[in-house]
Amino acid sequence: KAGVTQTPRYLIKTRGQQVTLSCSPISGHRSVSWYQQTPGQGLQFLFEYFSETQRNKGNFPGRFSGRQFSNSRSEMNVSTLELGDSALYLCASSSGVGYGYTFGSGTRLTVV
Amino acid sequence: GQQVMQIPQYQHVQEGEDFTTYCNSSTTLSNIQWYKQRPGGHPVFLIQLVKSGEVKKQKRLTFQFGEAKKNSSLHITATQTTDVGTYFCALLYFRYIFGTGTRLKVLA
Numbered sequence: 001k002a003g004v005t006q007t008p009r010y011l012i013k014t015r016g017q018q019v020t021l022s023c024s025p026i027s028g029h030r031s032v033s034w035y036q037q038t039p040g041q042g043l044q045f046l047f048e049y050f051s052e053t054q055r056n057k058g059n060f061p062g063r064f065s066g067r068q069f070s071n072s073r074s075e076m077n078v079s080t081l082e083l084g085d086s087a088l089y090l091c092a093s094s095s096g097v098g099y100g101y102t103f104g105s106g107t108r109l110t111v112v
Numbered sequence: 113g114q115q116v117m118q119i120p121q122y123q124h125v126q127e128g129e130d131f132t133t134y135c136n137s138s139t140t141l142s143n144i145q146w147y148k149q150r151p152g153g154h155p156v157f158l159i160q161l162v163k164s165g166e167v168k169k170q171k172r173l174t175f176q177f178g179e180a181k182k183n184s185s186l187h188i189t190a191t192q193t194t195d196v197g198t199y200f201c202a203l204l205y206f207r208y209i210f211g212t213g214t215r216l217k218v219l220a
Contacts, residue, residue, distance in 0.1 A: 033207065043155070043200065043210035056207040090154060100145055100157030101208070 006104035018079040025093030032074040118211040133214035135201030145202040
């Protein structure tokens with residue numbers, strides 16, 4: 001079956017702009033989580049969605065938001081981009097708590 | 113954000129040597145997961161440990177969950193160049209918190 005699909009793969013944005021990243025989970029997976037990965041901070045949890053509801057949120061400013069649709073696809077949005085937002089954004093889906101994540105290939109965001 | 117320390121941070125080994133990474137928590141865990149991320153890739157789920165003292169093996173990889181369910185280890189026997197990457201543990205604190213990772217380099 002198809003894996004987790006993230007689009008776009010690469011993105012270059014200017015400070016102050018906003019960006020929307022998309023994630024399509026594995027068919028049947030209703031749980032989608034987002035992580036930010038940087039060399040200095042490792043994998044940092046952003047949000048978790050389950051059946052269109054945000055179940056958990058990490059310690060990120062309000063500029064970071066997300067949502068999940070009825071087909072389990074998820075989007076995350078970052079407004080007023082800052083240089084420090086440059087990172088690899090990873091989406092992961094799972095069958096539920098206690099099951100392993102399947103990660104997408106990520107979206108590499110560069111803010112200039 | 114919250115971080116879980118893994119040790120060591122980096123490890124360089126000669127091919128054929130063994131490798132171990134440790135993950136420690138200050139609280140008792142319900143389960144722990146391990147992931148591997150190849151250079152330029154994304155994390156890939158390896159295994160989940162649930163029971164106190166549990167030991168699971170995958171070929172040359174041995175995973176162990178501490179008796180108190182506060183720590184875990186991943187041991188690789190006779191490393192190969194294909195083992196190169198960063199190994200992460202992930203702990204469940206309402207959501208999965210990933211460890212800082214151990215980057216393994218294998219010298220041929």
